[in-house]
Amino acid sequence: MEACEAAGVPAREGMDSPQLKQRRQELNQQFQTGRVHERDFFPQLAEATGGLYTADEVRQVHHAWLLTEYAGVGDVIDAINATGNVETALLSNTNAAHWARHIDSPCGRVKADYPAIQRIMHRHASHLLGHAKPHGDIYRAFEDATGFGPGEILFFDDLPDNIAMAKQLGWHGVLVDYTQETAPALFAALRRYGVLEAEAVV
Template sequence: MSKPEIQVVCFDLGGVLLRCVDGWHHACERAGLPMHESLIDPANRNTIVSASNQMEIGAITPQQFTEQIAAVSDYTAAEAMRVLECWLLDLYPGVEALLERLLGAPITVALLSNTNAAHWQIFEAEPCYAPVMRIPHLFASHQVKARKPNAAIYEHVETALGVEPQSILFFDDLEENINGAVWQHWHTERIDPAKDTAPQIEKHLARYGVTI
């Protein structure tokens, strides 16, 4: 069986290129705040998840998100913002070198991330994230106004890049996002965020005939 002709390598961010905290407990610890059970109370879960999703499509601002968190928890909006800003960690080992080599290869490189304006501001400001921000095609959910696994965001990438879906190789750590891309006829590989991701990515690139 011949290898597909890959024209675009597209990455998710958190859990693929970037390490993130392991949930609210970890984020609160990094923010220097106690973990209040109200934050993970099942009665509040739908409100928090819905607000997060709305923030990720730019329907509400991070400030409005933290105000909604404050309304259903024991945190102030300012404290909730501190927790939100502590969600991001560092790049996985080897990712910077991998991206440098990939950006020098004759292939289009893109990023497709469910994110928000607060995190994006950090990505743009902090030098440690510069290797990711050098990716030439950055698709952030809060700017596109759609989030994975909604078909609209995958279609936006195809249109913006002017490529057929079958020419895209996509890496993500979440099954639902992989399934959304498969539905669009993208080639996909799921990454295990609990392990170093660069070796996983390199192995898959080689299988698809992408030489870096």
């Protein structure tokens, strides 16, 4: 397990029970939609490993699960913001523990691990909206929160199911291939949709 290795926690065998897998999936979904508090999530998830991991170990692995920010994404956001007539937004399937690392603290004392996100105008997360992609309710909640209608939204995501639902609801959707360089693909799509002129590429 890559996350275990990144967290410095030994990977242990024995979590293959269908019941334990289902319980972990349920807990992750509840955490992602704000239905379980962080203080309860890690102990309960530890129980759902059959006692193979402690709550502290689960927290460490969960913390190490996040990827680093994609190279060049900040340039993409800056280019969109510079147009002056297009607003940027984030719609993320996440949870309270990870979200705290996405966003600078209100007082600015703790800086986020993802500086590009700080330049996004509208930032919305599944655990705050109470729904997760690809459920249709989160897309409608996002529309209500931002004030934009389906035909006004150009949506990027790296999961086909999320893009499929967005298109079904009338959004413009672009599937991002996370195995390729992300920023050039985003720039190309933004030019294709007329959001950016060719000279905006950096």
